[in-house]
Amino acid sequence: MKEKRKGPLSRAAGLAEGMAATVRRMQREREPRVLVYDPTGYARLVQPEARGHARIMELAEEMLSQVAESE
Amino acid sequence: MADTLTPERAAERLRGLSADVRAAVLLDAAGSLAGASEDDHERGPALGELARKLFEEVDRATRDWDTEPPEQVEVQVPGGAVFASRTPRWTLVAVAKRGALASLMLYDLRAVLGELEGGPPIRRSVSAEERAAGPATEEHAAEELPMPELGGE
Numbered sequence: 001m002k003e004k005r006k007g008p009l010s011r012a013a014g015l016a017e018g019m020a021a022t023v024r025r026m027q028r029e030r031e032p033r034v035l036v037y038d039p040t041g042y043a044r045l046v047q048p049e050a051r052g053h054a055r056i057m058e059l060a061e062e063m064l065s066q067v068a069e070s071e
Numbered sequence: 072m073a074d075t076l077t078p079e080r081a082a083e084r085l086r087g088l089s090a091d092v093r094a095a096v097l098l099d100a101a102g103s104l105a106g107a108s109e110d111d112h113e114r115g116p117a118l119g120e121l122a123r124k125l126f127e128e129v130d131r132a133t134r135d136w137d138t139e140p141p142e143q144v145e146v147q148v149p150g151g152a153v154f155a156s157r158t159p160r161w162t163l164v165a166v167a168k169r170g171a172l173a174s175l176m177l178y179d180l181r182a183v184l185g186e187l188e189g190g191p192p193i194r195r196s197v198s199a200e201e202r203a204a205g206p207a208t209e210e211h212a213a214e215e216l217p218m219p220e221l222g223g224e
Binding site: 026029030031032033034035036037038039042043044046049050051052054055056059060061062063064066067068069070071 | 113128142144151
């Protein structure tokens with residue numbers, strides 16, 4: 001089947017969709033979260049309600065504060 | 072020949088690899104501070120202690136999981152992120168800027184630990200002008216590989 005030729009408008013819309021998806025992905029990646037990786041690189045999320053999650057976040061924030069203070 | 076990476080220089084090496092690393096510390100198997108990035112000698116002990124506690128909490132949180140103990144950790148918090156990687160002998164922890172790419176950070180952490188464990192040193196590619204003029208050989212081409220080669224375990 002012949003592929004439908006795209007015009008400049010639909011190409012621009014495609015680019016905009018791609019950029020919006022990238023921005024959404026970057027925002028999602030920066031959301032507060034704890035991920036752990038096993039030796040094979042498999043990632044698992046530590047759920048926010050899980051035991052230790054709050055303490056892990058606290059420790060990470062404290063590390064960032066330490067660094068920010070001396071910068 | 073490249074210098075062997077020492078524990079004292081590992082954190083600074085990590086900072087040299089990634090501009091997103093704001094500070095880094097290396098802990099030994101006992102959890103004691105073995106090295107800190109250059110500007111972090113004063114805050115190194117405090118960061119080291121927090122890094123040790125971080126993996127303790129991670130181990131506690133994942134104790135009941137039906138998986139192997141985590142080797143790497145990524146914690147995203149407002150304003151930045153903390154990445155950590157460990158081997159049986161060393162734990163390397165980095166405080167990174169907001170927006171640091173997790174996959175690259177974790178790769179660099181693992182690469183530095185691999186070098187510390189005796190793997191081949193990480194080489195940077197050099198420009199043609201910097202390299203001494205000479206015949207192009209496969210050996211030279213191999214040296215220009217931009218990707219670090221991790222030692223097999």
